[in-house]
Structures are given as structure tokens and as C-alpha cells.
Amino acid sequence: MSTAGKVIKCRAAVAYEFKKPFVIEEIDVAPPKANEIRIKIYASGICHTDDHALGGGMAGIQFPIILGHEGAGIIESVGEGVRKFHPGDHVIPLCSPMCLKCPSCLHEDSNFCEKNDVGKNVGLMLDKTSRFSIKGKLIHNFMSSSTFTEFTVVDAFACVKIDKAAPMDQVCLIGCGFSTGYGTVLNTAKVKPNSSCVVFGLGGIGMSAVIGCKVSGASKIIGVDINPSKFCKAKELGCTECVNPNDCTKPIHEVIVEMTNGGADYGFECVGKVDVMASMIQSTHYAYGSANIIGVPNSTDRLCIDVMWLLTGRSLNGAFLGDFKAPLDFPCLVQDNMVGKFDLGALVAHKLPFEKINEGFDLMREGKTIRSVLIIAQQKH
């Protein structure tokens, strides 16, 4: 029996308060209004940004809320006026949607749409209402996507169609973590062959940056992490060396400058701490190094730098979602994974049933995983 046009009752992981575990609840998901799409979610990665929101590090977050922004699923129904998408299409909801009409979307080098909810965290559809509720009480959405639920509703601009043969428990990572790390290396820094790179933080984002450095042909890829249990996987994915700052007698940037004969060509910060960002900048070559910030710090933190670090010739860049134009580029990344240009499966250290979401967050907080993916529905092949 078709569910189109009807309220769907389904399970969702609802966050009610900062720093409190998720509660799996039965919620109501209203049908999509005009220019909206309702999606059955199959898989969702657990990203540090979700924990950031839950931990109080993001301004504007309102409860109750359904977090999760790194998912993949199948369209259940579409609202009036939606022509590009149809029920049955396999899709990735976009945490960084693009209207493709505003100055940012039209700019060749930008992907940060002015209709994006990132940073604002209004937590509602474009029409300023929500399709999620529990016992009549409104539940907010997150980053235009909300994927910790069996069904979500997104604005049509926050969705991209992908190949039906793609494994959703892998390509969900394209929705955020993989693209963020990999894209900053390829699109923002534009790493050249035979160059030296240093990647601070070897979580899901940092490992994706390492994959990007390898694909770009870098000859020296140094991974830096305070958790040495990450080093084995990092080397498998492309790191030529790994360093634990806690084992060093000198500041880590001095160690990296020595290891690279003067400073790395490219640096990437994938931790989200301003002191690590400062170390990363100083680890790059003073005259031509390219320093790239990927990690998201607490919204009240401020990066303090000596301007001379830049005046000598370094460049400092930031990127969101690896500068990928998600609606245009994601289908290509899905293909790249399918033809083996990189292996997203190597990043998925844990696959967990939906109800184990709190365990998944603990694994991430304890540094015991690269990426955990929640299996919310079984994909039939």
C-alpha cells in the first residue's frame, strides 16, 4: 500500500538535550510539501560534526532535533512540482545543498549556497516549518538533511541522485566526511604529484585527506595523531610516516619542518582545534606552503596567528565539503568509488544496527573507530 501523501510513523534517534544519549522513538514524518522529497534512509555515517552539535559546540542548535547528515537512501515520495526526482531513485541527502542560482552557487570556486543552514542552524525546511513531530511536538532537522531516522524529508535542492548499484553503506560517506577530506586536497589545495603533505588528525576526515594526497601523487604523506592506534590504517591508505606529538621532545611543527627539509608543501587540519590549526600552519613551508583548515572548532574559539606566518608567502585556506559542488560532483564520486579509484569501504570500521547509535558515538569519542555506519534498512542487491 502506498504511503505517498500520508504521515509515516517510523523510528528516529531523537536528541532532546545537549550531551545526552539519543532516544530511539516513534515519530511522525509528514508527507513532502511542494518542492520537497521524502526519503527512506538506508545508511548513515556518524560524523564528529553530529557530536559537535550534541556537545553544544554549534551556535543555534535547538532541541528536540534529529541529527545525522551523512546518509544515503531511496525516495519514497515527492511533493508537488518536483520533476528531477522520482520515487525509487537512490539519493544522497545534501548537508550542503545548492540552489545553483545565488552568487555563491554561480561562482566557479564556491559551493557555499546562501540558502545553506550551516552556521545558522535554523533546523527547519525552507518554508520555516518541520515535517518531523512527536506526539504533536515539533522536532527540528539538522543541516538540511537529518539522517538518523528511517524516513526524512528534504527540500529538493538538498538531494542528489546516485547510481542504484552503489552500496549505500559506503557511499553515504560521500555525503560529508569523505568529500570534506578528499575534496580539500584535490579542489582547494590542488596537491601536485611528488609533493609533501602533512595531515593532522586521522579520523574519518583525515583518512579521506590521506586518500586524496595519495590519489594526487604526493610522495611524502605524514600523518599526525595523538592516538597511535590510527597509524596502521593511515599507512594502509597512503601515509608514508606517522608521528605522535606526545612522543616528541620538540613542538610538532618543528618535527614536521625537519622531516620535510623546511616545511611541508601542503598541510591539512582535520581535528577541529585552533591550537592544532596553528601547528599545522607552521608545519608548512614558510615561503610557499599551502595550509588548509578542514576541522570545525567550537563556534566561540578563535585562531590566533602571527601574521608573519603568512607574509612570508604561505597561503591559508578553508573549505566546506571539500569545495565540491555536491549536486554536480557527488554522482561522479560515487562512480569513482565503484571503479576503484578509492575504496570507501576501507574507511568503514564499524557497521552497526540503528538502535546501537549511542554505542557508535561512544566508539567515535573513545577514538576506537575510523567511521561507524548505522545500517537503518537493508539494501537489496
Ligand code: APR
Ligand atoms: N593532534 C593530532 N590529532 C588529534 C589531536 C591533536 N591535538 N586531538 C585529537 N586528534 C585526533 C583524534 O585522535 C582523532 O583520530 O583527531 C582525530 C579526529 O577524528 P574523528 O574524531 O574521527 O573526527 P572526524 O569525523 O574525522 O572530524 C574531524 O572535522 O568536520 C570536522 O567537526 C569535525 O572538527 C571535526 C573534524
Ligand code: ZN
Ligand atoms: Zn545557492
